[in-house]
Amino acid sequence: MNIRMIGYGRLAKALASQWVKTHRVMVSSPSQIHACLENGIETRNCNLKDLEDADVIILAVKPAKLTEVMIELSAVIPKDTLIISLAAGVTLAHLKNICPTHLPIIRAMPNINAQVQASATLLLKDNPLSQKHMQIVETLFLSLGSIDWALNDDALDIGTILAGSGPAYVFYLMEALQQSAMHLGMSEDLAKKLIVQTFLGSAKLAHEKDICFQDFIAQVASPQGTTAAALEVMKSQEIPKSLDKAIQAAWQRILSLRA
Ligand SMILES: NC(=O)c1ccc[n+]([C@@H]2O[C@H](COP(=O)([O-])OP(=O)(O)OC[C@H]3O[C@@H](n4cnc5c(N)ncnc54)[C@H](OP(=O)(O)O)[C@@H]3O)[C@@H](O)[C@H]2O)c1
Incomplete structure (x- = not known):
């Protein structure tokens, strides 16, 4: 699977360190000024690079940066690419407002225990995912530990302060x-x-x-x-x-x- 991560901070590094063992992982963040290969992870010097190759795009920036990043990416992300937001407290309704309507989007809240495949990850979707996208989500997050589905944003956010933090x-x-x-x-x-x-x-x-x-x-x-x-x-x-x-x-x- 081709995984494109936007933002490569503390949580993204924990996830990428596992995913890179079986998938292609491409990351970008402002301090990434050269395209290079680091521990198998391909860094890009621009958020817009290689989005078209991605099976899934992981938004791993701080909540305050999310809108700015989505505006930057919106015109370029191919139709039907699954978007997964890791941002704490940013509701699905808000994500849908800032995301083009044709893009399926879910929230995920893993924790840094993903580094040893022991994350407790909570997930949230509001519309049913296609079989292909469900498979992507399960493959990604089961490889990091356990997964559970939250019923709504409140439950996901309680999970964030309990298990994310x-x-x-x-x-x-x-x-x-x-x-x-x-x-x-x-x-x-x-x-x-x-x-x-x-x-x-x-x-x-x-x-x-x-x-x-x-x-x-x-x-x-x-x-x-x-x-x-x-x-x-x-x-x-x-x-x-x-x-x-x-x-x-x-x-x-x-x-x-x-x-
Ligand atoms: N850390 C955790 O355990 C944890 C737990 C629960 C939830 N979360 C959620 O996970 C997300 C990331 O948190 P974090 O702790 O990993 O934060 P972080 O360490 O501060 O990482 C944020 C990343 O975003 C990058 N970034 C900033 N502006 C960007 C832009 N315009 N385009 C692309 N990348 C950009 C930063 O790049 P530079 O460093 O190059 O500036 C950095 O790599 C947040 O939304 C947070 O709510 C994290």
Whole structure:
């Protein structure tokens, strides 16, 4: 498949690093001033180059740049080319407003875990996709991890703050736990190893056993034990309330991106 990416920043690089193993990937962004080959990825010095060869065009620019980019590309994109927008908070209705009517367009929200084929990707379409386009979407995103379809823009945007941004929250918690272990005298490397394996193992357990999170907590926290002591402090510090405030802040940011 020929994949043309417009914008080649943090998320695009994570996706391209996987797609390039089995597909032809062509990218462009303003800092790409020479056409060259980098790790198998073909860079172009202009957004308009090689659009006609593309089976799919991935819009990987910041939401504020999207309209400008679509205006630039509109006249050149061949009819029936599938467009996939990764932009947070930009609704399908807005995308359809800025996109020529003959172009099928969907939203996708993968995350940087795509680099290890462990993305949780949420997708949104409003009209049924042709069989050919559905196959493109499934081939692309199943190669990066799991896929789910959202019912509407709200669901896609909640998925964005949960799973699109999610890896950053997880790494933030990991770093805080690592600091605590180091305060108690553990080496940085060993703390990292134990924390990573614990997150990996907990995710695997939750993935494989259909039990609610509270029941998993109860399996670890015996009364008056060490886990209970830690959980008591977490409760008294109202950690869930802080996390809720953080998610609300992300939601407000998403709403501000909506046109
Ligand atoms: N990073 C994530 O994990 C994540 C999570 C959720 C959603 N997203 C969404 O993914 C999209 C990209 O985010 P990002 O974090 O990857 O952003 P980023 O690292 O800032 O990358 C944006 C890219 O867009 C390029 N660009 C700017 N103007 C352009 C133009 N006129 N034509 C072509 N390319 C242009 C930039 O090029 P130069 O560097 O050359 O200026 C850069 O390569 C955003 O819409 C964001 O909402 C990202």
